[in-house]
Amino acid sequence: MSKDSYDAGDDLANSTSDASLRHSLARSAEIERAIEQDAGKFRMLTGDRPTGNLHLGHYFGSLANRVRLQDAGVDTLVLIADYQVITDRDGTGPIHDRVFSLLADYLAVGIDPAKTTIFTHSAVPALNQLMLPFLSLVTDSELRRNPTVKAESEAANRPLSGLLLTYPVHQAADILFCKANLVPVGKDQLPHLEQTRMIARRFDERYGRATPDRPVFPQAEALLSKAANVLGLDGQKMSKSHGNAIDIDMDADTTAKLIKKAVTDSDRHITYDPKNRPEVSNLVMIAALCTGRDPVAIADEIGDGGGGGLKKLVTQAVNDFFAPIRARRAELAADQGYLESVLRAGNDKANAIADATLAEVRQAMGMLY
Ligand code: TRP
Numbered sequence: 001m002s003k004d005s006y007d008a009g010d011d012l013a014n015s016t017s018d019a020s021l022r023h024s025l026a027r028s029a030e031i032e033r034a035i036e037q038d039a040g041k042f043r044m045l046t047g048d049r050p051t052g053n054l055h056l057g058h059y060f061g062s063l064a065n066r067v068r069l070q071d072a073g074v075d076t077l078v079l080i081a082d083y084q085v086i087t088d089r090d091g092t093g094p095i096h097d098r099v100f101s102l103l104a105d106y107l108a109v110g111i112d113p114a115k116t117t118i119f120t121h122s123a124v125p126a127l128n129q130l131m132l133p134f135l136s137l138v139t140d141s142e143l144r145r146n147p148t149v150k151a152e153s154e155a156a157n158r159p160l161s162g163l164l165l166t167y168p169v170h171q172a173a174d175i176l177f178c179k180a181n182l183v184p185v186g187k188d189q190l191p192h193l194e195q196t197r198m199i200a201r202r203f204d205e206r207y208g209r210a211t212p213d214r215p216v217f218p219q220a221e222a223l224l225s226k227a228a229n230v231l232g233l234d235g236q237k238m239s240k241s242h243g244n245a246i247d248i249d250m251d252a253d254t255t256a257k258l259i260k261k262a263v264t265d266s267d268r269h270i271t272y273d274p275k276n277r278p279e280v281s282n283l284v285m286i287a288a289l290c291t292g293r294d295p296v297a298i299a300d301e302i303g304d305g306g307g308g309g310l311k312k313l314v315t316q317a318v319n320d321f322f323a324p325i326r327a328r329r330a331e332l333a334a335d336q337g338y339l340e341s342v343l344r345a346g347n348d349k350a351n352a353i354a355d356a357t358l359a360e361v362r363q364a365m366g367m368l369y
Contacts, residue, residue: 020194021187028224031182039073044223045180047079050098054105055245056318057230057238060289065184065225067110076116077178077350078106083121083128084171087164088156100339105248108329113342119350120343121174126354130173131166133361137202138169138195146191172196176217177354184223193222203364210360228285233262235279249329252319259283259315264307272299280310287314290321 035042046066048054054063070076080099085092099120106118121127143149143165153160163170171192175183176199183193200217210216231237232244239245246255263279272295274281281295284302287310288295302309332339362368 021190024187024190024222024224027221028226031221031223032226035069035072035074039069040075042069042182043075043077043178043180044069044182044184045077045079045175045178045220046184047081047084047174048102049081049084050095050102051085051093052098052240053101053245053247053249055238055240055247056286056322057232057245059109059248060230061186061225061227062184063106063109063111065227066116069184070112070116071110074182076111077180078111078116078118079174080118080120081174083163084167087161087167088152088158099343100336101249101333103339103343104329104332107332107339107342108248108325113346117349117353118342118346120347123347124177124350124354126351126358127173127177128170129358130177130354130361131170133203133207133365134169134172134176134199135166137199137206142195142198143168146195148188148191151188168192168195169199172199175220176200177357178350179218179357180220181218182223183220184225187224190222193220196220203361207361207365210363216357216360216364228289230286230289231278231282233258233283235263235282246318248322249326249333251326252323255319255322256315259311259318262311262314264310268306269304270299270302270306270310272296280307283310283314287317290314290317 031042044066046062048058066076066078080102082092082095082099085095103118107113111118146168149165149168153164156164168191172195175193175196183189183196185193197219200215200219203217204215232239232242233246234242234244236242236244240247246258250258262283264283265277265280267277267280270280270284271277272281272284274285284295284299287293287298291298298313302313305312359368
C-alpha cells in the first residue's frame with residue numbers, strides 16, 4: 001500500500017452520500033502532508049475504553065498509526081477512557097486489571113511513555129469538571145440526534161443512561177482539556193468531533209476568552225485512518241465477543257488453532273479479490289500487513305495451495321510479526337510496579353495540563369475567586 005493511498009477511505013466515501021465524510025477524508029490527506037512538514041504544530045488525543053483485550057484489528061487499524069504519528073514528532077496523548085466503560089453497562093467490572101492490560105498492550109506495541117502521555121479519566125478531576133460548562137452549551141435534541149449514540153443505545157438494548165446520552169460531551173472534554181487539534185478516529189466518531197467543534201465555538205461565543213486574542217479552545221480535526229479495515233476470521237467485524245479475534249497477547253498455539261477455524265471458500269485457487277472473496281482476501285490481507293508484502297503477490301505464491309496453504313502462511317506471518325510484541329508484553333505484565341509508575345507519571349502530566357485549562361475556563365467565565 002502506498003503511503004498516499006486512501007483506497008479504504010474511497011470505498012467508505014462512495015458508500016455514503018455524506019459530504020462531511022468526503023470532506024474529512026480530503027482534509028486527512030492534507031493533514032498528513034502538514035505533519036510531514038511540521039509535526040510540532042500538532043497535538044493529538046486518542047483513547048480507548050478499557051473493556052477487553054486489544055486485537056490485531058486494533059493494531060493495524062489504529063495502534064500502528066498512533067506509534068507512527070508519535071514517532072513523527074506529533075505531541076501525543078492517549079486516554080484510557082475508564083469513565084466511558086460505564087456508559088452502557090452496570091458496574092465497572094474488572095476495571096483495574098483491564099486498565100493495566102491495556103497499558104501493557106500500548107507499551108508493547110511501541111507507544112513510548114517518554115514521548116506520549118498515557119492517562120485515565122478518573123485520575124484527572126479538572127478534565128471531568130469541564131463537562132459541566134460544556135453541558136450548558138448543548139441541547140437535549142442535539143444530544144438525542146447523535147447517530148453513534150443512537151446505534152450504541154440500540155446495541156446495548158437497555159434504557160439509555162444519562163451518561164451514554166452525554167458521553168460525546170465528555171469526549172469533548174477529553175479532546176479540549178489538552179487543546180488537541182488532531183484526533184485520529186474511525187468514521188463512527190465523526191459526529192462526536194462535530195459536537196466537540198461546536199462546543200469549542202459556543203464556549204467562545206457565550207463565555208468569552210481568558211486572553212483577548214484567542215479562543216480558549218482550538219477547532220479539533222479528525223484524522224481518518226488510511227489503514228485497511230481488518231475483519232475477523234469469519235469475515236465479520238473483528239470483535240472479542242464474536243470469537244473471531246486474534247488478541248495481541250494471545251500465544252502462538254492459540255493463534256494457530258483460531259486461524260485453522262477461519263472461514264474460507266471452496267475455490268482452491270487463492271486470489272486477492274476483496275469484493276467477491278471477502279473472507280479469503282481478508283486472510284491474505286492479514287498476511288500482507290504482517291509481512292509488509294503485497295497481497296496479490298502473496299495470493300499468487302499460494303496459488304492452488306487452497307485454504308490449508310493460506311492458513312499456514314497466515315499463521316506463520318501473524319506469529320512471526322507478533323512474537324517480539326508478545327514477548328515484550330509478557331515482560332511488562334510481570335512488572336506491575338513499572339506499569340504503575342508509567343500511569344502515575346502520565347496522570348501527573350495530564351493533571352497539570354487540565355488544571356491550566358480549567359483556570360482559563362474559569363477566567364473566561366468570570367469564576368476565578
Ligand atoms: N469513544 C472512543 C472509543 O470507543 C474512545 C475515546 C474516549 C476517544 N475519548 C476519546 C477517542 C477522545 C477519541 C477522542 O473508541
